[in-house]
Amino acid sequence: MPRISLTPPRTLLTRIGAWYSRRTYGKVLDPGQAYGHNARVLFSYVRLEQRAANWNALDAGLKHLAVMAAAARINCSWCLDFGYWEGREQGMAAEKIERVPRWREAREVFSELEQLVMEYAEAMTETEPAVTDELAAALVGRLGEAAFVELTAVVALENWRSRVNSAFGLTSQGFSDSCRVPAERPVPPVVTPVTPTTAE
Incomplete structure (x- = not known):
């Protein structure tokens, strides 16, 4: 269950974000709703994601x-x-x-x-x-x-x-029924590392 309300204040920024989210993903993304409680954090985060998408x-x-x-x-x-x-x-x-x-x-x-x-x-x-x-x-x-x-x-x-x-406290929004977090955190088995001994 979310630890923060997913109904942020209806500002111009959150309305634009919700519109874009529905248009792009078919639903409003929960992280955007959570960030919407702090406009400066939301705006900075969106700008970071936009720039990272161009890397x-x-x-x-x-x-x-x-x-x-x-x-x-x-x-x-x-x-x-x-x-x-x-x-x-x-x-x-x-x-x-x-x-x-x-x-x-x-x-x-x-x-x-x-x-x-x-x-x-x-x-x-x-x-x-x-x-x-x-x-x-x-x-x-x-x-x-x-x-x-x-x-x-x-x-x-x-x-x-x-x-x-x-x-x-955000959990799956149903984008996939096939991707599940394991019930227990996977512990890497003791195996030979994949790291080569020397760089190629």
Whole structure:
């Protein structure tokens, strides 16, 4: 149950936001309603999302896997539900999206680079962050520095989304019946790391 009212003051900004949300997604998004209680925060957040949508140094598919991996690590059911829909809209295979929360159990579905990206997203999301020099070097070597910076920023942005939505108590809005947060937080099995010993 939401910890904050989803009926914010009817200001020009919240009315425009609700109209745009219905037109784009078919329904009013709960995070926008929650943010609507503080116009300055809402406006700043919307501007950030608009600018982030124009980042293009990182492959869109890798970017989405990173976002989903971070959301799964935080257990944000709203983010996973919306992320499933968003991934399908981008043309990503349903099987791949559904396997992200437990990707280590389905390595055959993902390329080595995709596994590195998800490992990095999870490591960044840990408290304290668990990114290693080897993991970062492997990604810089595969992606280049510009895309690596974008990957890092995207994961940080998803941490904001997921942690705020979870703190607000927001849950799935029904964008997907197939994307579910595991009942228990997945514990990575003891396996050989996917991080190469040297960057390519």
